[in-house]
Amino acid sequence: MSSKARARAPALLVVDLQQALVEGFPDSDERRSTPHLTSNVDTVLSHWRRHKWPVIHIQHDNLDPDEPLNMDNFPGNTEPHACAKPRYDEPVLVKHIGSAFTDPNLKLEERLKDLGCEEVVVIGMDGAQCINDNARGACERGFKVTVVADACASFGMQSYGEKGKSYSPEETHDAAMSMLANGFARVVGTDALLKEYNS
Structure with missing residues (x-):
């Protein structure tokens, strides 16, 4: 790819598409939004790979050894989901907090600038947490x-208030995407994204 074309190519950030986040944690009935998440992720990722555009995988490792997203103690939970397994030539950055941009050791901003990227496209989980963190960080x-709203998913959440109102995964995801669309990111669907980047 020429340097001119490379400068126009957006980098795809594949965030926290790990087994337990996509399929659910063992012994938990918590569900996520976005029924077609895995097929949409596969579609977007395949499009980027076909065009040889930059793909960077970001995965979460909780440093608390008792937490189910600790890579050392719960490898089955934290391994990449089948829809988003990194290829040998795609970098994998392991973060311990919400945003990979915040960890200076990961040098994500520098990586993107070295690639000539002025734009990032974000897919993955969880919409209300790490997707928001990384999109805002960018x-x-x-x-x-x-x-890409339908290539992201969210879990439900509880209200901060004493009444303990519950928000469904769909409500949480809609709110998360709406917050990002309010000045932080352009929020689109998979079909619209591919139509735009079909060159």
Whole structure:
């Protein structure tokens, strides 16, 4: 790919598409939104690979050894999901907090600039947490950000208030995508994304 074309190619950030987050944790009935998440992820990832555009995988490792997203003690939970297994030539960054941009050791901003990327496209989990963290982190560093809503998913959440209102995964996801669309990112669906980047 020429340097001119490379500068226009957006990097795809594949965030926390790990086994237990996509399929559910063992012994938990918690469900996520976005029924077609895995097929949409596969479609977007295949499109990027076909065009030889940059793909960077970001995975979460909780440093608390008792937490189910600790890579050392719960490898079955934290391994990449089949829909988003990294290829040998795709970097994998392991973060211990929400945003990979915040960890100076990962040098994500530098990596993107070295690739000539001015835009990032974000897919993965969880919409209300790490997707928001990484999309906002990219925006704050001057990147143009696109989040693919139906290639992301969210879990439900509880209200902070004493009444303990519950929000469904769908309600949480809608709120998360709406917050990002309010000045931090452009939020689109898979079909619209591929139509735009079909060159």
